[in-house]
Amino acid sequence: MDRFVFLTFDGLSRGAVYAAFALALVLIWRATRIVNFAQGAMAVATAYVGYSVSAATGSYWLGFAVAVLGGLLLGAVTERVVMRLVDHSSHLNGVVVALGLVLVIQGVLGMIYGNEFRPAEAPFSREAFTVGGIALLSRFDLFVFGAVFLVVALLVVLFTRTSVGLRMRASAFAPDVSRLLGVNVGGMLTLGWALAAAVGSLAGMLVLPTELGLHPNAMDIVFVSSFTAAVVGGLDSAVGAVAGGLIVGLLLSYVSGYLGATVAPIAVLLLLVVVLLGRPGGLFSRSAARAV
Amino acid sequence: MTALLEAEQLTVGYGAAPVLHSVDLTVAQGSITAVLGANGAGKTTLLRTLSGLLRPATGRVVLDGQDLRGVKVEQMVRRGVxxxxxxxxxxxxxxxxxxxxxxxxxxxxxxxxxxxxxxxxxxxxxxxxxxxxxxxxxxxxxxxxxxxxxxxxxxPRLLLLDEPSLGLAPKVTAQIMGLLRTLRDRTGLTVLLVEQNVRSALSVADTGIVMSLGRVVANADAATLRDDEDMRHAYLGF
Known part of the structure; x- marks a missing residue:
């Protein structure tokens, strides 16, 4: 029982990060129908920059801010300079370009920082509080929950309560109609990519201290888990992405806890296959199934 | 009557084959103009060109004396379209x-x-x-x-409406046509109305333009079009 409680909390904490990362994937999918396979690599790139700033200045938080703002910038630049030039007659084109970006970014990171693991420090203790002999959460876990909750809340407010959010949603659903109504659809797209990449970078900063550390490929496994989370949630649904993230986090935690860590990635892929076969529109889709 | 909208020699194509051939058009300020014609006559293409969604290969669109070439779609609404x-x-x-x-x-x-x-x-x-x-x-x-x-x-100053009657009950269509007339009378709104439903369009329009295979084949008072039996038989199907 103790073990179950511990694994549950651990799973929710991981799941919160996957939720944030899945949310970033959903943001771009909704606006462009492209799964941004480069998101993990982009997040790692900004994390490297962030940790470099932290090392140079001695301030973790300055590096943290640089990483997230760097994500904002990198997302905007990626949309403006790369994705906008992609021929959108087939969605596959964008996906292939995103996969190419992964190779470019990881290659460049390897050249600059080397292909060894570098430590990624956490800003808070990762030692769990124990309540009644059961290890529950660490300070860092609480920070993860708080940060993800804040991001989700801000995104909800942005999309449902502000006119920019209304423009962004309209641009994603009906670009031509939105342009006829005076919406700068291209600008909204850039903003969407910027926000998504910033959320991705945040997720990277939250997950890297719990992984082996900084490495050009450090987010690959996280990407797979988060992509599964987004698909479980239906790719179109922000609520689904958050729920999917928590489901995948719990699954990973239970499987590694009870069956061993080596089985965990297989469990995630199995979940992906089962969902795609059984409910290709995701567990939270309202509309008909969509081919992924 | 002054012209609010003028199209001069518009040729528009998706790919190689033009859908509109040298279309000329004048829409008077405060008028309702019906654009009529069979499926594939180019009516929707005309509207999409006028609002900037499509760029003409040749020709130009002039709104209130201002050339709209190079004006972005999202700017059109700011110009009253x-x-x-x-x-x-x-x-x-x-x-x-x-x-x-x-x-x-x-x-x-x-x-x-x-x-x-x-x-x-x-x-x-x-x-x-x-x-x-x-x-x-x-x-x-x-x-x-x-x-x-x-x-x-x-x-808006100019309202471009594409098939508002499509799939609507006759009563609802009549309400919408009545509303267009009210708006024109009250606010001086200029309307360009693309319709398959010729009778209801001509009941509200001041002038009518008949299109066939991407060309304007008639441009006359709505009343004249209603009474022109040959025209009705040839292009309007009633």
């Missing part, structure tokens, strides 16, 4: 209220944008009762009201 596209263009994932607000987001005068929104709710009572409903839950008639209302929130 509202285009209600085929299939109405209601963003079905958004609520009625969000759709309507979208129509006025570009406006700097927030007070008048709000006033225009309230006027639309007064004008279309069914919309006022369904403010929080998503677009996909509306009936065809309500969607048409929403699309029209959303255009009106921007207080």
């Amino acid at each position: 509202a285009h209600v596209p085929e299939g109405r263009g209601v963003v079905t994932e958004l609520t009625v209220d969000e759709n309507l607000r979208l129509g006025g987001l570009w406006r700097r005068d927030r007070v008048d944008a709000k006033r225009a929104l309230d006027e639309v709710y007064d004008l279309f009572e069914p919309l006022a009762r369904r403010r929080r409903f998503p677009g996909h839950q509306l009936s065809g008639g309500e969607r048409q009201m929403l699309a029209l209302g959303r255009a009106l929130v921007g207080r």
Whole structure:
């Protein structure tokens, strides 16, 4: 029982990060129908920059801010300079370009920082509080929950309560109609990519201290888990992405806890296959199934 | 009567084959002009070109004396052009209220944008009762009201309407045609109306343009078109 409680909390904490990362994937999918396979690599790139700033200045938080703002910038630049030039007659084109970006970014990171693991420090203790002999959460876990909750809340407010959010949603659903109504659809797209990449970078900063550390490929496994989370949630649904993230986090935690860590990635892929076969529109889709 | 909109020698094509061939068109300020013709005559292409969604290969569009070449689509609404596209263009994932607000987001005068929104709710009572409903839950008639209302929130000078009667009951169509006439009389709105429903379009229009295979084959008073039996038989099917 103790073990179950511990694994549950651990799973929710991981799941919160996957939720944030899945949310970033959903943001771009909704606006462009492209799964941004480069998101993990982009997040790692900004994390490297962030940790470099932290090392140079001695301030973790300055590096943290640089990483997230760097994500904002990198997302905007990626949309403006790369994705906008992609021929959108087939969605596959964008996906292939995103996969190419992964190779470019990881290659460049390897050249600059080397292909060894570098430590990624956490800003808070990762030692769990124990309540009644059961290890529950660490300070860092609480920070993860708080940060993800804040991001989700801000995104909800942005999309449902502000006119920019209304423009962004309209641009994603009906670009031509939105342009006829005076919406700068291209600008909204850039903003969407910027926000998504910033959320991705945040997720990277939250997950890297719990992984082996900084490495050009450090987010690959996280990407797979988060992509599964987004698909479980239906790719179109922000609520689904958050729920999917928590489901995948719990699954990973239970499987590694009870069956061993080596089985965990297989469990995630199995979940992906089962969902795609059984409910290709995701567990939270309202509309008909969509081919992924 | 002064011309609000002029198209000169518009040739437009998707790919190699032109869909519009050297179309000339003049729409008088404060008038309702019906664009008639069979499927594939180029009516929708004409509207999409006038609102900037399509770029003509040759020719130009002039609004109130200003050449619109090079004006972006999203700037057209700021120049007073509202285009209600085929299939109405209601963003079905958004609520009625969000759709309507979208129509006025570009406006700097927030007070008048709000006033225009309230006027639309007064004008279309069914919309006022369904403010929080998503677009996909509306009936065809309500969607048409929403699309029209959303255009009106921007207080346009020129309204481009693509097949507003499509899929609507005759009574609802008649209401919408009546409303267009009221708007023209009250606010001086200029309307360019693409219609398959020739009778209802000519009942409200001042002038009519008949298109066939991408060319304008007739341009006359609505009454003249109604009475021209040869024209009706040849192009309008009644």
